[in-house]
Amino acid sequence: MKALIIDDERLARTELRRLLEPFKDIQIVGEAVNADDAAEKIAQLNPELLFLDIQMPGKSGFDLLEMLDKVPKVIFTTAYDEYALKAFEYNALDYLLKPIEPKRLEEAIRKIVEHEKKDVQVKSALPEILSAEDQVFVKDGDRCWFVKLERIRLFESEGNYVRLYFEDNKPLILRTLNYLDERLDPRSFFRANRKHIINLKWIESIEPWLSGGLLVKLKGGQKVEVSRRQAVKFKEMLSL
Template sequence: MVTALLVDDEPLANARMQELLAAHPEIEVIGVAGSLKAARDFLETRAPDVVFLDVEMPGGSGLNLLASVPDVTQVVFVTAREKYAVQAFQVAALDYLVKPVDPERLADTVARIRKQTASGQSRPDSASETEVEPDANEAAGAIEDAALRLDDSVSVPLADKAFSGVVTIGDICWIEALRAFTRVALKGPPRLVLFRRRLSDWDKILPADSFARIGRSYLVHLALAEQVEWDSRRETLVMFGEGVEPLTLGRLPAMRLREILGGTA
């Protein structure tokens, strides 16, 4: 059983999240806080496995809660605004959900929570993800409507100067939609890159014979998938080799992947 704390100043938002999580019996909501102070007080005596946290709260930001309570292991930000996504991943959020929360998207989040909890890991190392801030010229030049080849590269400005800023299309293992952003898993360092680009934009330019659209949230480079661990009940793991972050799929995306692979396990 995974224990959870809900933190949102809107009672209806907390009630809605409880309703959505009721479809996932492996998640037990052990606390509901309507303010940052109430959340801090709760976390002084209890240690939930995951905190579902709003960003804009009266008296401060949910982002500041992590600084004042450093022992929080897993955090999922739930907010009505997309603009905090980069900040959320800088503080190593496990996921970022935008209200109104889509049940299918939440199912993917729950699958990731279960995987993280089972492995005994704390919040992911934020240093392993690189923030990408493309400028106006990139939209007009680096990514065009014409389909790219696997040996093509995408050049983007990065916050991390240690990375060259060039991503080879053939090195992309999977892409996950995060509303106005996408998280991209690569074969080589940096392993995870956060782009300010929608999944639909990637879908237009990636080679269709190599990348498969899995539901509304994922693009998968099928040739790089080395193993698929099927679990019809809750989650499916797609493995891409040593050092590459596995892709965790909920039930519906996993069903779509099985269809694409012709029902093979």
């Protein structure tokens, strides 16, 4: 698994590299010293895992995740424990306090390797792509639906869950947005930003938005911002 270390302290990066040497499943492909540096290297190196410090000069680790359209798996590494609850709102697989104890790091790596194996098993057991015509079973509490994907206008990430919007229903399912992004047909569903996938058939209007992005209004009332990076892909995909 390709990993990127993001920390403004050189000694912290060096120490983490040393601690990770015994773990052959983890391949360190690079280091970054701040959020902007990390965003560039994530785009270049496409890591599957981030070891991410939270407090850095300028933008924080949380700010970095907000900048990304698709967030890799994350293990936070920080000297502060007060961010733990917020960290797990960002899909963090673990939260390691500095100085990092080798035993805690081993637990985190074991967790992420098991998580990766489970993802592979789930993907191999299911069809690769779901089209708009496919029907899916949705359960939220005591309520159940058997719904065609073409009826779902919006998928919204809420941590390790995704909220679906169809008709007046808003069920919450135990899936990540990254997982759905890999399963849904890109001809019908578009990853607008870190938190949203939209159904292209439900677009009512599009207008220019901040920093080169777009604002999409869906039939049903929701407004979704398409990030600057995704706006480029969006225009290319929908242009003649």
